[in-house]
Amino acid sequence: MVDELTVINMFLEVLGQPRKLFSYIGDDVAWTRKAVKRDKFVIKVDMLVGKTDVPRGMSLRQAARKSVVACVSDFACKGVKPWGALVSLGLPRGFNEEHVLEIVNGFKDARNEFGIEIVGGDTNEASDLIIDCIMFGWGKNVIRRDGADTDEYVLVTGDFGLPPLGLDILSGKKKIKSPRLVEKALEAVLYPRPRLNFGLVVGNRKLVTASIDSSDGLALSLYEIAWHSRVDILLYELPINENLKNYSELSEEEKREYALYGGEEYEIVFTCKPKDAQKIMKVGEETGTPVKVIGRTVEGSGKVYFKGEVVERKGWIHFK
């Protein structure tokens, strides 16, 4: 079993000392310069648990990266640039240095990909693998989830349904014949790509009125915006992934379930004033982010409709 000092040393070996820190890794706390004056301080934590969040077929390196992605996705939808992260680990007794090194390299991947510093953490023995990622940063404008008004557009980045299908393929719950669809679904679930650049630009230009990430599923995300903003949402169409949509061996019902209630997508679900829609599309082009209008807001009390029917308020809720 690897002890705590060894883990810290492996972090230092792979990542080095953070560059923009006043403190050094190994002191009791991490400290850093503050950013410009009027910025708000933003912080977030997301815990990944081996048993429930790391499907068979996902490497430890991918799992560690994913724990960071979950936080980055939330910063992206709030339009805030993440500055740094702490990682708090619970390691099962059987873990050796090779396992830990895989995890550290997953953090290195994420650090390089999203330009964040890893500034500290904690290591413990636990019954299950626990990767708790804490992310912080500073932002002038933080996009809320309660800012939507009536007669606004409802939009999403990317499309939906692939990652939950990928999960079902990994668990053996679903057999898919098309190698192309299998490949796409597995990549979507093993290597999720949050929409950080898009989120930062639309946040910076104040083009978005309300926003949320969709890791708990499209339906729940829409309900959160509708409920907190006190509007209803009418959907024109479901943003089902094209590969999934065209695959004939799944029923329409199944495709709809994956797209609405699957989760793990890390896409942004958001609203904007109609006059800003064109500008948002342009940001999508500039940042290589597919963006689609999928509905509009109307007066109401927090419901979501598709083709005249109420969309079920369910999704990926832990423990259910």
Add this chain to the structure above:
Amino acid sequence: MVDELTVINMFLEVLGQPRKLFSYIGDDVAWTRKAVKRDKFVIKVDMLVGKTDVPRGMSLRQAARKSVVACVSDFACKGVKPWGALVSLGLPRGFNEEHVLEIVNGFKDARNEFGIEIVGGDTNEASDLIIDCIMFGWGKNVIRRDGADTDEYVLVTGDFGLPPLGLDILSGKKKIKSPRLVEKALEAVLYPRPRLNFGLVVGNRKLVTASIDSSDGLALSLYEIAWHSRVDILLYELPINENLKNYSELSEEEKREYALYGGEEYEIVFTCKPKDAQKIMKVGEETGTPVKVIGRTVEGSGKVYFKGEVVERKGWIHFK
């Protein structure tokens, strides 16, 4: 089993919405005003795992409070006022609402005791109880652990040995006949009291040259200061708790082991220039904190001596 929304609602019911926050609990991230301009941002995480960190006889409420205490203790020894905390929970499947409410009340205890805001968190199902406490704040001066020079005093707050004895009593590893000693030892381990006020005042007045908390044991704490500051430490005496010292049924060797290598004390181990020792004693009186000089620093390369012998470099290292 309790679901995530229920847990969030219990937090809101017991704690209310944080008062000094721009955001509200339930959004993707928490955000807050920043403090004054030249302050450094300080952040820390500490994970408590049921199996290893919650002894039999410790309530869930005490365990939740303890997870916060561990962070407060680190802020105290750095001289930085904690502003807020996030709590990331891993809950075993058998947990019901009563269990969660106990945990939430432990956070409430800590919030009121230390004047911090609980600004967010995460909830997950896990095999073991996991309470990951993330603490942050802002400070002008952060006391490092590498700031000691030669010919300085080495000091501690409080005394040592009781909490590890308490742990051994709880686990049945040690039988103690004195009810008074049992009571003292149990209180020390179940309800630890970090030295926040003392740490903030000596930090603010720049009276301390190097500092560390002692949750991994006195010996390791001394070694950390000595090693990072590149000095040796000569101990005059061991700050063994009086009740423990006077108890005749434990050997001198056992008392020494408890005081040097036990840990879980959350006392501050620190150094100061001789000219500041009187001022520090006065701060101790003002804040009701026992303070004692236990040794001095000399030229060296990171070793710790007591009565001419090298103190063993061991303590509470996870996984060892």
